[in-house]
Amino acid sequence: MREFAYARPASLADAASAFANGGEAAFIAGGHTLLPAIKSRLRMPDTLVDLAHVAGLTGIARDGDRLWIGAMTTHATVTGDATVAAAIPGLARLAAGIGDPQVRNRGTLGGVIANNDPAADYPAAVLALDAIVETDRGSYAADDYFQGMFATALADGEIVRRIGFRVPQAAAYAKFRHPASRYAVVGVFVARFADGVRVAVTGAGPGVFRWADAEAALSTDFSAAAVKGLTLDDGDLNTDIHASAEFRAHLAGVMLADAIAAA
Amino acid sequence: MQTRLTINGQDLSREVAPATLLVELLRDELGLTGTHIGCDTSQCGACNVLIDGVAVKSCTLLAVQADGKAVTTIEGLATGDTLHPMQAAFREAHGLQCGFCTPGMVMAGIEIVRRRGPNVDAETIAHDLEGNLCRCTGYMNIIKAIEAGARMMGETANA
Numbered sequence: 001m002r003e004f005a006y007a008r009p010a011s012l013a014d015a016a017s018a019f020a021n022g023g024e025a026a027f028i029a030g031g032h033t034l035l036p037a038i039k040s041r042l043r044m045p046d047t048l049v050d051l052a053h054v055a056g057l058t059g060i061a062r063d064g065d066r067l068w069i070g071a072m073t074t075h076a077t078v079t080g081d082a083t084v085a086a087a088i089p090g091l092a093r094l095a096a097g098i099g100d101p102q103v104r105n106r107g108t109l110g111g112v113i114a115n116n117d118p119a120a121d122y123p124a125a126v127l128a129l130d131a132i133v134e135t136d137r138g139s140y141a142a143d144d145y146f147q148g149m150f151a152t153a154l155a156d157g158e159i160v161r162r163i164g165f166r167v168p169q170a171a172a173y174a175k176f177r178h179p180a181s182r183y184a185v186v187g188v189f190v191a192r193f194a195d196g197v198r199v200a201v202t203g204a205g206p207g208v209f210r211w212a213d214a215e216a217a218l219s220t221d222f223s224a225a226a227v228k229g230l231t232l233d234d235g236d237l238n239t240d241i242h243a244s245a246e247f248r249a250h251l252a253g254v255m256l257a258d259a260i261a262a263a
Numbered sequence: 264m265q266t267r268l269t270i271n272g273q274d275l276s277r278e279v280a281p282a283t284l285l286v287e288l289l290r291d292e293l294g295l296t297g298t299h300i301g302c303d304t305s306q307c308g309a310c311n312v313l314i315d316g317v318a319v320k321s322c323t324l325l326a327v328q329a330d331g332k333a334v335t336t337i338e339g340l341a342t343g344d345t346l347h348p349m350q351a352a353f354r355e356a357h358g359l360q361c362g363f364c365t366p367g368m369v370m371a372g373i374e375i376v377r378r379r380g381p382n383v384d385a386e387t388i389a390h391d392l393e394g395n396l397c398r399c400t401g402y403m404n405i406i407k408a409i410e411a412g413a414r415m416m417g418e419t420a421n422a
Contacts, residue, residue, distance in 0.1 A: 001282040002282065003280060003282045004281055004282055005281060006281030006327050008327075028325075028328075031323060031325070031328065032305060035323050035324075035325070036304055036305060036323065039303070039304075048281065048325075050328065052328065099394070100308075100394025101375075101378070101393075102308060102311055102318050102319055102320045102374070102394045103305060103320070103394060105317050105318060105319050106319055106320075106323070180306070182393070
């Protein structure tokens, strides 16, 4: 790979400083998106700032109606964590379906959320579970955080500290996964709260988005029957070598029904 | 960057360029060529090694990220001339043909036992091999080998 400098800070302040002084710098969490991007020269950082040793970026805790998960928590940890399983079992199942076991041992929640790949799984959970994204500078509601393909509300050098998921009455994720990459061709996360239902779709469009028609129908009647025949408008969806927009629009309805059944 | 690792039980301290992948350190600098590079895109699992006992893809990890940790490669599994139970099971069950994927498969098998225990069933093994590609065997003997290796690891642990 192209050479770069490497910093291993132990605190958020030192990480921010290393980033600011690192030229074209990038934070590395699990590295399972960033390192392939550097290999293929999609990214050419001067400095990598490793967040693995920064204090305060791990840990899982329930606090009232929020489940807080540290940014550097791996998918494997979320998959097997008893607090997650008790509060939001659908979130643990989502984590268990990311990549493969070796990838889940390295990949992190914060890394996924900071990168915001349009076919990643976690953004659907963060958005549907009305989460708070807390950073070293402040916090964002999920509705304001995701801003389209690989775009987020994060400023340059801003570090995700932890994610606070709102604990639902019921929730589940269903994805039609690409058999080779294991990314979502379409993934739908459904979350039922006392004050309504939230539905988020990933993989289908240029970034994760909420599905207003499905939310309205399910808030009245949380059943597959309530959304039978409902499809997305394919005008805004992706067409690529894997699937057409029309196929993704159809799949979204199928995944929605699967998620409702699993919730 | 000065980096300290334990590799197959031996302490190592050396200057490592930050852009060096762990698999490059192992193969190109330390001559441990049992760890293979298949796809180099974190799909095939031929480069699996254990870091503090947990399987990772060494093509998608910088050597400097493993600083302070214990790395186990395929060369570090056997005790003298005695194969690790998972290695012995691959030989017994003929869990390989060309052998290219085998080091990564053995590591994946050990990882499966770590997470699922020695009584893991064949269906779970097949599912948990989703991060390992073999282009020869059709996987059936690999699954049999891991199942047998898991049982042997259980017996060894209880012995």
